[in-house]
Amino acid sequence: MIGEIFTVTFITGLIGATLRMSTPIILATLGEIITERSGVLNLGIEGTMLFGAAIGFLTTLATGNLWLGVLMAALAGMLLALLMSVLAVYLGLSQHVSGLGITLFASGLSMFIYRLVVGSPTIPPTVTPFTPVAIPLLSKIPLIGPSFFNQYALTYITWILIPLVSIFLFKTRGGLRVRTVGQNPFAADTVGVNVNLTRTLCVVVGGAFFGVAGAFLTLAQQNMFLMDVIGGRGWIAIAMTIFGNWNPLAGAGGALIFGFLDAFQLRMQSLGVNLPFHVFLMIPYLVTILALIGVSGKASVPAGLLKPYRREEKGG
Amino acid sequence: MREVTKRFLDVVANDSVTLELFPGEVVALLGENGAGKTTLMNVLFGYYQLDGGKLLVRGKETVFSSPKDAIESGIAMIHQHFTLVPSQTVLENVMIGVEESFFLNMAKARKKLLRIEEQFGLYLDPDAYVWTLAIGEKQKLEILKALYREAEILIMDEPTAVLAPTETKELFETLKTLVARGKSIIFISHHLQEVMEISDRVIVLRNGRNVAERKTSETAIPELASLMVGRELLERLEHGESSPGEPVLEVADLHAKNSRGIKAVDGVSFQVREGEVLGVAGVSGNGQTELSEILFGQIVPERGSMKILGKEVPVGSSKAVIKSGVARIPEDRISTGLFMDLSVKENMILESHVSEPISRNGLLNKQEIESFALSCVKSFQVKTDGIEAPVKSLSGGNLQKVILARELVGDPKVVVACQPTRGLDVGAMEYVHQVMLDERSKGAGVLLISDDLDEIFLLSDRIIVMYQGKIMGETDIEHADRDKIGLWMSGVAS
Numbered sequence A: 001m002i003g004e005i006f007t008v009t010f011i012t013g014l015i016g017a018t019l020r021m022s023t024p025i026i027l028a029t030l031g032e033i034i035t036e037r038s039g040v041l042n043l044g045i046e047g048t049m050l051f052g053a054a055i056g057f058l059t060t061l062a063t064g065n066l067w068l069g070v071l072m073a074a075l076a077g078m079l080l081a082l083l084m085s086v087l088a089v090y091l092g093l094s095q096h097v098s099g100l101g102i103t104l105f106a107s108g109l110s111m112f113i114y115r116l117v118v119g120s121p122t123i124p125p126t127v128t129p130f131t132p133v134a135i136p137l138l139s140k141i142p143l144i145g146p147s148f149f150n151q152y153a154l155t156y157i158t159w160i161l162i163p164l165v166s167i168f169l170f171k172t173r174g175g176l177r178v179r180t181v182g183q184n185p186f187a188a189d190t191v192g193v194n195v196n197l198t199r200t201l202c203v204v205v206g207g208a209f210f211g212v213a214g215a216f217l218t219l220a221q222q223n224m225f226l227m228d229v230i231g232g233r234g235w236i237a238i239a240m241t242i243f244g245n246w247n248p249l250a251g252a253g254g255a256l257i258f259g260f261l262d263a264f265q266l267r268m269q270s271l272g273v274n275l276p277f278h279v280f281l282m283i284p285y286l287v288t289i290l291a292l293i294g295v296s297g298k299a300s301v302p303a304g305l306l307k308p309y310r311r312e313e314k315g316g
Numbered sequence B: 001m002r003e004v005t006k007r008f009l010d011v012v013a014n015d016s017v018t019l020e021l022f023p024g025e026v027v028a029l030l031g032e033n034g035a036g037k038t039t040l041m042n043v044l045f046g047y048y049q050l051d052g053g054k055l056l057v058r059g060k061e062t063v064f065s066s067p068k069d070a071i072e073s074g075i076a077m078i079h080q081h082f083t084l085v086p087s088q089t090v091l092e093n094v095m096i097g098v099e100e101s102f103f104l105n106m107a108k109a110r111k112k113l114l115r116i117e118e119q120f121g122l123y124l125d126p127d128a129y130v131w132t133l134a135i136g137e138k139q140k141l142e143i144l145k146a147l148y149r150e151a152e153i154l155i156m157d158e159p160t161a162v163l164a165p166t167e168t169k170e171l172f173e174t175l176k177t178l179v180a181r182g183k184s185i186i187f188i189s190h191h192l193q194e195v196m197e198i199s200d201r202v203i204v205l206r207n208g209r210n211v212a213e214r215k216t217s218e219t220a221i222p223e224l225a226s227l228m229v230g231r232e233l234l235e236r237l238e239h240g241e242s243s244p245g246e247p248v249l250e251v252a253d254l255h256a257k258n259s260r261g262i263k264a265v266d267g268v269s270f271q272v273r274e275g276e277v278l279g280v281a282g283v284s285g286n287g288q289t290e291l292s293e294i295l296f297g298q299i300v301p302e303r304g305s306m307k308i309l310g311k312e313v314p315v316g317s318s319k320a321v322i323k324s325g326v327a328r329i330p331e332d333r334i335s336t337g338l339f340m341d342l343s344v345k346e347n348m349i350l351e352s353h354v355s356e357p358i359s360r361n362g363l364l365n366k367q368e369i370e371s372f373a374l375s376c377v378k379s380f381q382v383k384t385d386g387i388e389a390p391v392k393s394l395s396g397g398n399l400q401k402v403i404l405a406r407e408l409v410g411d412p413k414v415v416v417a418c419q420p421t422r423g424l425d426v427g428a429m430e431y432v433h434q435v436m437l438d439e440r441s442k443g444a445g446v447l448l449i450s451d452d453l454d455e456i457f458l459l460s461d462r463i464i465v466m467y468q469g470k471i472m473g474e475t476d477i478e479h480a481d482r483d484k485i486g487l488w489m490s491g492v493a494s
Helices: A008-037 A045-063 A066-090 A095-118 A144-148 A153-171 A173-183 A185-190 A195-221 A233-243 A248-270 A277-295 B037-044 B067-072 B090-095 B106-120 B135-148 B165-180 B192-198 B221-229 B288-296 B318-323 B333-337 B344-348 B366-379 B396-408 B426-441 B453-459 B482-489
Strands: B002-008 B011-017 B026-030 B052-054 B075-078 B153-157 B184-189 B201-206 B209-215 B247-257 B263-273 B277-281 B303-308 B311-313 B326-329 B414-418 B445-449 B462-467 B470-476
Touching (some): A153 A195, A185 A195, B037 B184, B165 B192, B247 B414, B277 B482, B288 B445, B445 B453, B462 B482, B470 B482
Parallel strands (some): B011 B209, B026 B201
């Protein structure tokens, strides 16, 4: 069995699968980092991803256009995020309750819309999903080529987004404002930054990331919509946000580790390792929990997280 | 600012206040806590919208709808609590809000910052993280932030409150440099000596109104002190003979830090005897809150001991304090005094629910609770829809009555009341005062902590004054002199 693990095919397959499986988690983590950096914890992430998965899938099912599906998933995510920001930013409700409420609401809504459109056939409908795009020349490099440069377009885009989000947060005017709003909204207000507008923009952009992350699952990784298609990846993204200390590069790194473990456990199962498959299903989550224990205490939480901002209540 | 008025719901924080500021001068805005100084400045800074009056900048009538407008007009405010982001660098904190391009141009901003540092002699490392800075340096950073925005008018809200004496000296040097370069400064303070030292003119506010304006060179500390604390005496309630007996509450050499790790209580000792009211006066933020928290057993002091009815009580245990029969009336009745979502009756039994007859064998006794609560409501005249109503439906005065009922049932020998009438209307205030005096006549020792000097004078038999965690002075009511107490409150020993 050891021999099987160290074949070239196995390794390229494993790396390729790692990148593929970490894609939705990286996207969701980036979205959550942007959101939380502005001081909002969006626990609606799991439901928003499911809604994106459903809307993206149904759009493509109806039109046959995959990219239109991705676009609609992004819009669907933004719509729910807008609801989140109305509740948590403008009305100042508890971010925990609003987020969980949106997740529960979106789960029901996604299934409802899906049933409304496709009914309940015995065989669920499928779409022709995204196919991997081989990058000319690069994909011919042995070992690296097939694993790194023969991926879905959305995976490439995700990898470009990691440095872009990082540059935005740390090198641009907008990023400085987002960080300040998340750390000390009062300070931001006194220098003329509109706190609630900044937060809303971040929440909505984050929502777009969630929606696309969901659509990746129904339009690329799989080709159908199932109720449990997200499978807790939203919650993993929340954990990765903390694990990565609200830093896009580190967060993506954490998501990558998770993707690797997920890919690894699938391969172990298919090799017929003599253990109940539940044990393997458990591994990535177990490692995540251990990793979180490792970083706890060192994390630098945005100081304004969870706190709604109101002007007139402050001082007297 | 002409006749500026600002209301919060039904409270008038500023009532037709007028303030003029000329280039190159320091105007001190003097007043006690709650006099409306900070509110007035927040209006000037566009943080609050004014409800009446006019704002003129360089002779032109202006409306500021947000701090952004004020900044653009060259006004900067340095808040009492710094508005900095600890996890960011000095440079990032300076440039936030006035970044010039989509991508941060750090090099250009750094050059501008260094030029300003040179020009005003305020030196800070642009790349230092704010959390590594000392308090005085943070304040420098706030000033640099203002100068970076090319502010002409600097509002400084109690800038010396957090500074050590040497840092204060440095700050004053800086302010003199700023004024010499033509900037104008509004300096908010209740420290009379500082006001005398730094300002050209003094404007005194009391209860949200202008009471006086003086040229600093033509006034002196005693005059300012009496202007600040006011002279109108409310009618003193019928007191009855004071015949203090044995000490019921004694503390010795209490030392404690506040939540920010700064020394807040610094060697406080006193005694409260039965049948007397000891008033603790002082401008708020001088350790009174922490003192009350020690007495309530909410925080553990670094050092010191406490005796109740002659018996040593372990410090830092609220259970022990309750057991020794101390009535505790906390400063913040909403967050520490009551559970707003629980009913009147449940709030009434917060402290007695573990003992008979309210509970037996771990089970609450419904009948006992109801008859207990009903009698409390009746004897303290609590206006409520019934004992099942959640206390959040009650008005401020009635909330305080619920606390009084809970704490005073069973005739405690010691009553510790912290700001017992803060935010109450006159009727409720009088009721609370009467209750305090009733407890005194019943023989309890009452410790009254209040930053309302009128209240202290109204109720106390003896007065001690706290300043920066220490007791500045003690006097009995017959010999109490408002001017002298005003000085003690400002840290002037006499």
